[in-house]
Amino acid sequence: MIQAVAPKIEKNYLNEKVGLLSWLLTTDHKRIAILYTFSITVFFFIGGFFALMMRLELLSPRNWLVSAETYNKLFTMHGIIMVWFFLIPSIPGTLGNFLIPMMVGAKDVAFPKLNLLSWYIFMLGGGVTVYALFRGGVDTGWTFYTPFSTTYSTTYVVAAAVGIFIAGFSTILTALNFIATIHSMRAPGLTWFKLPIFVWSMYANSVVLILNTPVLAITLVMLAVERIFTVGIFDPALGGDPVLFQHMFWFYSHPAVYTMVLPAMAVISEIVPAFSRKPLFGYKAVAFSSIAIAVVGFLVWGHHMFVAGESVYSALAFSFLSYCVAVPSAIKVFNWTATIHGGSVSWDTPMLYAIGFIGLFTIGGMTGLFLAALGLDVHVHDTYFVIAHFHYIMVGGSVMAFLGGVHYWWPKISGKMYPEGLARLSALIVFIGFNLTFFPQFVLGYLGMPRRYAAYPEEFQMLHVLSTAGATILGVGYVLPLCYLIWAWHYGRDATPNPWRATGLEWKSSSPPPTHNFEVTPIVTAKLPYDYEAMKEELELV
Amino acid sequence: MSDPLVLELREQFATPEQQRHTSSIGIWLFLMTEVMMFGGLFVAYTVYRFNHPQAFAQGSAEMDIVLGSINSAILLTSSLTMGLAEFSAKFGRVRLSGILLFTTILIGLAFLGIKFTEYYEHYQQHEAPGVWFNHVGPHAPEVQMFFVFYFLMTGLHAVHMSIGILLLLGLIARNMVGSFSAAYHTPITVVGLYWHFVDIVWIFLYVIFYLPGLHK
Amino acid sequence: MITNFRLWPESASSVAGGVDLLFLILLVVCTAVSVGIAAFLIYSAIRYHRKSPNELGTQTRYNIPAEVTWTVVPFIFFMAVFVWGAKLYFEIQRPPDNAMSIYVVGKQWMWKVQHLEGQREINEIHIPVGRPVKLIMTSEDVIHDFFVPAFRTKQDVLPDRYTTTWFEATTPGKYHLFCSQYCGTKHSGMIGWIYALTPVDYQRWLTQGAPEGSLASTGEKYFHQFGCANCHHFNNQGRCPDLRNLYMRPVLLTTGKTIIADDSYIREKLHDPDAQVPWGFSANVMPNFTGVVTEEQILALISYIKALGPQPGTQEPSSSGAAPAEYGTQKGIGGPGATSNAGSQVEKR
Numbered sequence A: 001m002i003q004a005v006a007p008k009i010e011k012n013y014l015n016e017k018v019g020l021l022s023w024l025l026t027t028d029h030k031r032i033a034i035l036y037t038f039s040i041t042v043f044f045f046i047g048g049f050f051a052l053m054m055r056l057e058l059l060s061p062r063n064w065l066v067s068a069e070t071y072n073k074l075f076t077m078h079g080i081i082m083v084w085f086f087l088i089p090s091i092p093g094t095l096g097n098f099l100i101p102m103m104v105g106a107k108d109v110a111f112p113k114l115n116l117l118s119w120y121i122f123m124l125g126g127g128v129t130v131y132a133l134f135r136g137g138v139d140t141g142w143t144f145y146t147p148f149s150t151t152y153s154t155t156y157v158v159a160a161a162v163g164i165f166i167a168g169f170s171t172i173l174t175a176l177n178f179i180a181t182i183h184s185m186r187a188p189g190l191t192w193f194k195l196p197i198f199v200w201s202m203y204a205n206s207v208v209l210i211l212n213t214p215v216l217a218i219t220l221v222m223l224a225v226e227r228i229f230t231v232g233i234f235d236p237a238l239g240g241d242p243v244l245f246q247h248m249f250w251f252y253s254h255p256a257v258y259t260m261v262l263p264a265m266a267v268i269s270e271i272v273p274a275f276s277r278k279p280l281f282g283y284k285a286v287a288f289s290s291i292a293i294a295v296v297g298f299l300v301w302g303h304h305m306f307v308a309g310e311s312v313y314s315a316l317a318f319s320f321l322s323y324c325v326a327v328p329s330a331i332k333v334f335n336w337t338a339t340i341h342g343g344s345v346s347w348d349t350p351m352l353y354a355i356g357f358i359g360l361f362t363i364g365g366m367t368g369l370f371l372a373a374l375g376l377d378v379h380v381h382d383t384y385f386v387i388a389h390f391h392y393i394m395v396g397g398s399v400m401a402f403l404g405g406v407h408y409w410w411p412k413i414s415g416k417m418y419p420e421g422l423a424r425l426s427a428l429i430v431f432i433g434f435n436l437t438f439f440p441q442f443v444l445g446y447l448g449m450p451r452r453y454a455a456y457p458e459e460f461q462m463l464h465v466l467s468t469a470g471a472t473i474l475g476v477g478y479v480l481p482l483c484y485l486i487w488a489w490h491y492g493r494d495a496t497p498n499p500w501r502a503t504g505l506e507w508k509s510s511s512p513p514p515t516h517n518f519e520v521t522p523i524v525t526a527k528l529p530y531d532y533e534a535m536k537e538e539l540e541l542v
Numbered sequence B: 001m002s003d004p005l006v007l008e009l010r011e012q013f014a015t016p017e018q019q020r021h022t023s024s025i026g027i028w029l030f031l032m033t034e035v036m037m038f039g040g041l042f043v044a045y046t047v048y049r050f051n052h053p054q055a056f057a058q059g060s061a062e063m064d065i066v067l068g069s070i071n072s073a074i075l076l077t078s079s080l081t082m083g084l085a086e087f088s089a090k091f092g093r094v095r096l097s098g099i100l101l102f103t104t105i106l107i108g109l110a111f112l113g114i115k116f117t118e119y120y121e122h123y124q125q126h127e128a129p130g131v132w133f134n135h136v137g138p139h140a141p142e143v144q145m146f147f148v149f150y151f152l153m154t155g156l157h158a159v160h161m162s163i164g165i166l167l168l169l170g171l172i173a174r175n176m177v178g179s180f181s182a183a184y185h186t187p188i189t190v191v192g193l194y195w196h197f198v199d200i201v202w203i204f205l206y207v208i209f210y211l212p213g214l215h216k
Numbered sequence C: 001m002i003t004n005f006r007l008w009p010e011s012a013s014s015v016a017g018g019v020d021l022l023f024l025i026l027l028v029v030c031t032a033v034s035v036g037i038a039a040f041l042i043y044s045a046i047r048y049h050r051k052s053p054n055e056l057g058t059q060t061r062y063n064i065p066a067e068v069t070w071t072v073v074p075f076i077f078f079m080a081v082f083v084w085g086a087k088l089y090f091e092i093q094r095p096p097d098n099a100m101s102i103y104v105v106g107k108q109w110m111w112k113v114q115h116l117e118g119q120r121e122i123n124e125i126h127i128p129v130g131r132p133v134k135l136i137m138t139s140e141d142v143i144h145d146f147f148v149p150a151f152r153t154k155q156d157v158l159p160d161r162y163t164t165t166w167f168e169a170t171t172p173g174k175y176h177l178f179c180s181q182y183c184g185t186k187h188s189g190m191i192g193w194i195y196a197l198t199p200v201d202y203q204r205w206l207t208q209g210a211p212e213g214s215l216a217s218t219g220e221k222y223f224h225q226f227g228c229a230n231c232h233h234f235n236n237q238g239r240c241p242d243l244r245n246l247y248m249r250p251v252l253l254t255t256g257k258t259i260i261a262d263d264s265y266i267r268e269k270l271h272d273p274d275a276q277v278p279w280g281f282s283a284n285v286m287p288n289f290t291g292v293v294t295e296e297q298i299l300a301l302i303s304y305i306k307a308l309g310p311q312p313g314t315q316e317p318s319s320s321g322a323a324p325a326e327y328g329t330q331k332g333i334g335g336p337g338a339t340s341n342a343g344s345q346v347e348k349r
Ligand code: HEA
Pocket: A143, A257, A258, A260, A261, A303, A304, A322, A323, A325, A326, A327, A329, A330, A331, A333, A334, A361, A362, A363, A364, A365, A366, A368, A369, A371, A372, A373, A377, A380, A381, A382, A386, A389, A390, A393, A394, A398, C029, C030, C033, C037, C073, C074, C077
């Protein structure tokens, strides 16, 4: 047995040092990953709480639960928290931090202190944003469109902007750390084309973050300066151009949506081969498609502004490029599917999430094709069709991938197994709840229900009620894993070093790993990535 | 004295070579983020200069071209001393390197001094944006916008200069305790890259803020 | 409790059918592809379900022809959709030449509408069916968005500039008008109705509650009230240009550039008169009317200036301001060019 090859060692990264300070001052990437896991879980449930409040409010066409002011703050804070304090840092901060050094066979990331600093910066940004929230919230929408945000809103715009600004530096530093790690910390023999696709995707993701986050930072600075000093930068009354703000925001935010899905794709690209016991189909195509998404993703921001008053010719170019950037996503979907075909497929929880991801991402992505079609976007822009589109990708896709990844690597992270039956059940609940929540929103959108509406005409009610019903089911599906994973941390069955018999370097270490990851620095001799054939003996797959 | 190479090797690295390589990747990536950050401002400036050419020319005419030019020369000199500091460290002349770093700080401070003199002048002439701004003549809001960008961009640059000076102070401190040698002086190179970058940004700022008003 | 439940929006404009068709085609193809993918996934997951704990999958790594196929085929399909969507977009964005104009001003949180005939409405617009209607829109404060689901049209309404949208209603009825760009507290209350009337009903509506006069005549009043008339004399072009026949004519500027005197240009004259000065005149003469005239008054003034020139609707104001080549006539020379243009216009109707 493998367990015999690498006996469970007593000292691991979790128990080597104890006490709160040993956590708060740690530079171990694995412990930092756990710090992130804790923080983003808190933020997710805060954001989810706002979502539930919104859904409840939308049960009735009139304002029955909260006022319009409150509703506007709800979706704004929901968007801000979910995007910047949950989804963007989620997979990179947790799984990325934990796995990248292990997957490249390193002792730690390139700059461990910087890594810890990132977490503190993140928490500071989160703290400032939560402060804005408690002082009364923000009501601009997560997009901060000017001149509403600079001149007309009376809420805590600057505080929220400062919070996001600060958190941005955390993102930048983490991304920088990953790139440096991947470039220079790879174990001997681990060449680029032997890297797990997880690493490729995270690399592409980090490049995007490094290039787009500073633009958001400076845009928020301009917004704050304009608001604090009441000078003209974007306000047309003072010679500014509100559309310039939109350009700068989306120059950041379109690439940002890919930074919300590339890490998810990274996770799926690991789960699918591991649970099919097969190398990832079309390795190079999948690797390069991440790079293509990263590069072309920078050129399509204008597709959010088809009716904002941009010229028809730039609209043409942006539409065209949006279709180009959809091709690499298609390549990935087909390659994952092909990987499953002919494999030895197990139906463990991570795989269920992965299959769910592929299906829901495909639907979300394809509705992106509807939006990118110029004439069609005129009708569906800023309606629930858009809301459904991105929740299919971000919730149906990325959150599912995150959950799948957490389950997949849970034995490695915690050293314990989670309860499989319960986990499968909640995966099913999430899937059903999710579709019930967001599918009706496509219909709502095409009917013309505008987004960000606290009250709405009665004919839309039926579909809203369905959506709210779905959201409560979805909520249950999210609370369940929280409970049983915490339970498993204490009472779960001990995990073997490689419970799934997967090929990655991270599985060569014990579960949980020792502080410096490997007893001996691994030397990679395999010729190919995901080389089940060569590792047959070692994994006892004969 | 123990070998500085081993002394300075962080535990996550296998070899000093790897550590050096990693540091240089790190700083170059960092500079890329800086390019994007200033880039955002340059783009916004360009858009508005294109939209309001007269107002921006008017604003630029209020710049003190003499002080600006002196400052450019000063900053280029500081790049020179910074470069020499790296160069001498490379040849093991760490004492000389320390002196040159100190010179760089002095020159940097001179730059900031002149910069703030300029700010003060603009403030006195009611050209500081916001409640302090009071411009008589046409296009007042747009002229104010010119000054918004002027203060924002040169201000951000000044913040970078100040950070640079702090970093240089750190280098001097480490140099005094003998951390650097011909074999190990990566921090000097890294800070040097940062310093040169900040200087280059200034050259662009000089061009876009001081020169447009010249032929007015 | 639930009224008017439906799954498909009403379609009541000339472009709605085209939009729906594209939507349906995409829906069919995408459903087919995703059902195909899902079926394949589920089939594989069941067919290749792990039979023994030590089982290994077949170790295939790639297949170039397959990779090429699933890269190229979707791309071709995407391009087809792109071209189709773009064609539709041009149709939706470009108002036909014979469209009648209505002015719309958005403000937190209402729609103010002015008809050329002088009618004013709030959160309601009466239009005739079977005639293209062009809206020239601006905002007094933040960005709003004019959205009529039944017409499949939508356009952001921005402060400090004019944007346009158009539609031709095909079925008489009452349709939702939504503000679809978040604009503050009562964003969801910034809704109204479009009444598409038969031509007969529309004529009746026009004559009911007759306004004081047309929008242009209101504009004429303002033209005197704000003192424009003090400088802009007719037939006596001294320091100030004669505004007759200005609308939609090319104007040579002091910078040597030529631009078209569209709505935006005239509006800019009131907010920043020196930004673009016509050739032969000097800057710093015309006062700045910012804060003096409201957006609605500006629209009335424009409509007056328009009435001074060629017939309304001869040439569309374009926000991009590109000069149409056929306008060779110089400003101020009312002459044959204008007449013939107006003439051809009449024929079209
Ligand atoms: C993770 C997030 C994420 C991702 C990955 C995407 C991916 C895509 N998005 Fe989405 N998008 C958002 C998040 C995301 N989006 C958000 C948050 C908004 C709204 C922001 C706001 O306003 O608040 C938005 C809005 C948005 C708009 C603007 C809508 C509007 O406001 O009017 C558009 C328009 O073009 C668009 C397009 C696309 C396209 C073409 C893709 C493509 O990359 C998708 C590519 C994937 C596929 C196409 C599926 C797989 C392909 C196949 C299986 C191939 C076979 C298919 C066929 C042959 C049909 N998106």
